[in-house]
Amino acid sequence: MGRDSMFRVWMGAVLSMVVGCGGAASTTGAKAPTGSDASAADSDRPPVKSGSDKEHPALRCGPRDSYAFVASYTCADGSVPLAGDVEAGREARTGNVGENAMGHVIDHYRVPCPEGDVALFVDMYGCPEMAAKLAAPDPVEKKGEHLSQQELMQVAGRIHAVRNQPFEDWALASLDPLMVWLDTSPDVKIVLCKPMLAMFIDEQMDDALGKVMLAHAMLTMAQHTIMGVKGNEMLRQLLGLDAALHVYEQWRTVANGKPVPKVERLRALRKAKRLGDAFPPGFTCTP
Numbered sequence: 001m002g003r004d005s006m007f008r009v010w011m012g013a014v015l016s017m018v019v020g021c022g023g024a025a026s027t028t029g030a031k032a033p034t035g036s037d038a039s040a041a042d043s044d045r046p047p048v049k050s051g052s053d054k055e056h057p058a059l060r061c062g063p064r065d066s067y068a069f070v071a072s073y074t075c076a077d078g079s080v081p082l083a084g085d086v087e088a089g090r091e092a093r094t095g096n097v098g099e100n101a102m103g104h105v106i107d108h109y110r111v112p113c114p115e116g117d118v119a120l121f122v123d124m125y126g127c128p129e130m131a132a133k134l135a136a137p138d139p140v141e142k143k144g145e146h147l148s149q150q151e152l153m154q155v156a157g158r159i160h161a162v163r164n165q166p167f168e169d170w171a172l173a174s175l176d177p178l179m180v181w182l183d184t185s186p187d188v189k190i191v192l193c194k195p196m197l198a199m200f201i202d203e204q205m206d207d208a209l210g211k212v213m214l215a216h217a218m219l220t221m222a223q224h225t226i227m228g229v230k231g232n233e234m235l236r237q238l239l240g241l242d243a244a245l246h247v248y249e250q251w252r253t254v255a256n257g258k259p260v261p262k263v264e265r266l267r268a269l270r271k272a273k274r275l276g277d278a279f280p281p282g283f284t285c286t287p
Contacts, residue, residue, distance in 0.1 A: 051120045054100045059126025063090075066107060066124045073120065075113035082111060096161065097121070098170025103134065140177050144184040152187060152226045159223040163216055166247045167255050175215050182222050190221040193285035196237040199278055200244050202262040209251055213244040233285045238276060245270050 051058035060066040064086065071082040071089030082088040092109045100106050100123075109120040125131050139151035140158065147155070159178065162171045182188065196217075201210050220243035221236050229239070245266055251257035252267075269275045 051122065054097050054106050054121055057100065057104075057106050057121040057123035057126070060122055060124050061127035062124055062130055066122045067093075069122065070109045070111060070120055073111045073118070075111070075118065076115055077113075079114060081113060092120075095165055098168060140181045143180060144186065146186055155181065156223045156226040159219045163220065163243055163246060166212065166216060166250050172212075175212065175219075178219055179215055182218060185222075188222045188225050190218060190225060190236075191233070191285060191287050192218060192221070192240070193233070193237050193287065195283065195286060196241055196279075199241060200248070200263050200266060202260055205260045205263070206257065209248070209257065213247045216247045217241060217244040219243070234279055234283050237283075237285065238279065241266070241278070242270065242275060245275070 050056065058069060060069050067086045067089030068084075069089070070092050071086050072080060072084050073082065074080050082092065089109070092111055094108050094110055096105050096107050098105060102123075104123050104125045107122045107124060109122060111118045111120060125134055139147050139154050142151070155178075158174065162174045162178065165171050182190075192214075197214070200213060217240035221240040224236065224239050229235070245263070248260075248263050248267060249270075252259065266275070266278055269278055
């Protein structure tokens with residue numbers, strides 16, 4: 001199946017998925033910060049309850065400064081559970097919650113305080129140096145243009161982030177520009193084999209789910225193409241299938257979606273780390 005036809009199949013799915021099962025990242029069960037913290041000194045923003053939520057994040061200056069801030073967080077009882085360990089601060093990151101009203105992608109951390117886990121929301125673009133990087137053109141918006149290797153790696157990172165939280169509103173909204181970029185990119189070419197597609201697309205499947213699974217299969221193959229993953233075509237198709245099944249797993253466990261018998265077999269193979277068994281001996285790719 002060529003890129004043009006694949007793209008037409010996919011387009012239009014994201015909106016219905018957002019309406020059907022999207023939702024903002026939940027922080028249920030996590031308490032807002034109550035201990036001491038430190039905001040970036042240079043900021044024109046009005047005073048806020050630093051770190052309490054997506055719109056009121058702690059302002060930091062880059063990843064390492066963010067990790068150091070989290071690692072030094074002081075709980076309500078005065079304890080510092082991460083003991084200032086920057087690596088522990090990095091490991092406390094659970095992901096990101098998308099962009100806030102300022103257009104900054106906000107990172108989410110959990111600190112294990114005695115009174116219960118504390119959720120911290122951190123903006124690593126909270127200094128002039130990091131904010132300046134946001135002013136650079138978004139490579140995904142350069143439709144039909146050749147990208148530098150650095151820009152391509154930025155796109156690969158975006159694909160990875162979106163796949164990690166496929167049903168968050170921000171991730172679903174990111175699919176459309178990513179797919180438009182892939183459809184027009186002169187740098188990245190992928191082939192989606194019909195036998196692999198037939199493994200997980202089923203008439204019993206929710207139409208929007210199938211299209212989003214397809215999108216992630218395509219984007220993941222594009223990501224690994226950018227990263228120079230070596231191997232035969234079966235490996236590339238396997239990576240795409242694994243991404244599609246990751247989306248399905250999130251659909252079942254996070255979005256409480258209904259099971260699809262055809263995909264449940266693949267789900268079981270994936271859990272057993274035997275997904276390669278889904279490909280018959282002598283597998284050949286039919287575009």
